[in-house]
Amino acid sequence: MKNQTLKICNETIHPGESLSLAIPLPEIFSCSPLYMPVKVVHGKQAGPCVVILAAIYGNELNGSEIINRLLNSSTMNKLKGTLIAIPVVNVFGLMTRSQLLPNDQDLDTHFPGSEKGSHASRFANLILQEILSHADYCIDLRTGALNHSDLPQVYTTKNEPDSLELAKVFNAPVITRVRPVENTLRATLAKQNIPYIVYEAGEAMRFDEHAIKIGMKGIVNLFKKLDMLSAKISDKTKETQSFITEESFWIHASTSGVNHSKVKLGQLVKKGDILSSIRDPFGASETEVIRSGYDGIIVGMNNLPLVREGEALFQLSMFTQMDEAISHFESWDYQEGLNNE
Template identity: 35%
Template sequence: MDPHEFVIAHEKIPRGERRKVLLKIGKLYDNTEINIPVEVIRGKKPGPVLFVSAAIHGDELNGVEICKRLLDLRQLKELNGTLLVIPIVNVFGFNSLSRYLPDRRDLNRSFPGSPNGSLASRLAHIFMTEIVKKSTHGIDLHTGAVHRTNMPQIRAETDDPETLRLAHAFGISVIIKSNVRDGSLRQSGLEHKLPMLLFEGGEALRFEESVIKVALDGVLSVMHEIGMLDQLRKSRRPKSKPYIAKSSFWMRATRSGIVRTIGRIGQLVHKDEVIAVISDPYGDEIETVVARLEGIIIGALLLPVVHEGDALFHIATFEDPEKVEESLSDLDEYGL
């Protein structure tokens, strides 16, 4: 539960107050100060402390819009507990439309960080100290990389009962029990026993309305599940039955050239089914790429040119992939 007086960046925020707090993280070459803005919303009643963060990779923009719309909701006036919303964690990368920090380090490989390390390490340390360690739950919003798109999905440590409860509450079809990466925010959250979800949806440098709507509904559903909201707004999106993937794997280009992708996001593909055709620019030396196993396509390359070994499709395997595909097709009429 949140304390009566919540302290962040040396500011004391009582219950029932909403305030924007700036986490100081450094300066530019010209001495301009750089801060991470955090919107702190405290309900009048005690409850969980949830952080919702976006743009740890500075070019992943869907999460920024999700956070903005979350902050605009009137429902937050009836909040129980404390909500910390951080629309832009990697402010350096966001302002340069880059995944990385100025030193080319990946912030999401730099946690838990250090007060005396690199720029990425220091930023990670500040985020851990001021946000993660003061929270009871977390949701981190991501997209695919540049020229790659991800179907809306949750990545979580499903062996933890509380995290699994959050994943089910989010209400989308695909949950991936993915291995945590060294230095990731999710790894540090696990080490602090923080129930945390990572949402993936869409591609970098884009606003995608369907992804934004799905994720916003999911965040609100989680808040309702943990008692931060007593009522949910009406949504025209039917809540999906979640399915936990058994595993996932990448299908890669077998040669360099021009690729024509046949598989699509959300499609069930069978073992040995042709999912892409690669040729040289003259139409010669054609090769086909076939699915290694049966599964659902949850991520895809959007570029038509590839080098040998480039990732083409991310495929997740399930106990009953037909039911997963059916669940996904039920959402097509909603543009989701």
């Protein structure tokens, strides 16, 4: 079936067209105009509309690279349905190498937003009305925070089977099921019954080639699942490659000092295992040893050598089938990929 015309920000896009748009954003005090880049691939044949967002936090760059490589791929010429991709949502944050909007506002705490609210609220409303109003599915590409590395993982909404199916097809090592938090993009899309997944991998302000490749492959897998791309029999994806967890937590520094980590991403730790040692940089006090209080897999970690008391150091995920999970993670060559920056 032939696709229909699409209208975004008063621009009409015909079937078979690809278009780059620049949507004006709420002004900042310098009166300098800011524009959000929007890339549209509108296939000749009808199909779902997938919206892909990157850099909601402006210093998280892996997602931007994933989108730009995807758009430059010849695969997109065969796409059915519609792809709306925003390689940089938070343009201000990109310019300032920051996660946040002006006035240190977090965009992902201001949904669904309003036309007459704060800067962040107006921005959220713009995204929802002009972009996400077209979405049948949404993929949000993120990384760990600055100086924090995340194992490639997909976050999906609890009690939402459609988003879980997409997460399985994405084939990241870990799927984490979370509850929606009010005023976030996840909660807003859940109320609109739009399946939403977050792919999070790597670290802010650093390209991670391993994470980028997993992200690109995951999106192509998802397009095939939705019949937006044709899948050969040999290309069919095993949906058992991701392990699902609903329980993860951070281990925090018990004191301040120089942190010496003893573990790596993807590593199994047992209760009582030493995760790191924290030493006084002036040599005036004894070394503090940080131990794991649980059995789990390291899925996130702080890379800073200098840490403050109470600072998050390691994120552990727990799995019901831990023995199988260990074998699963050993089959992924994470550390090699994480070092290929």
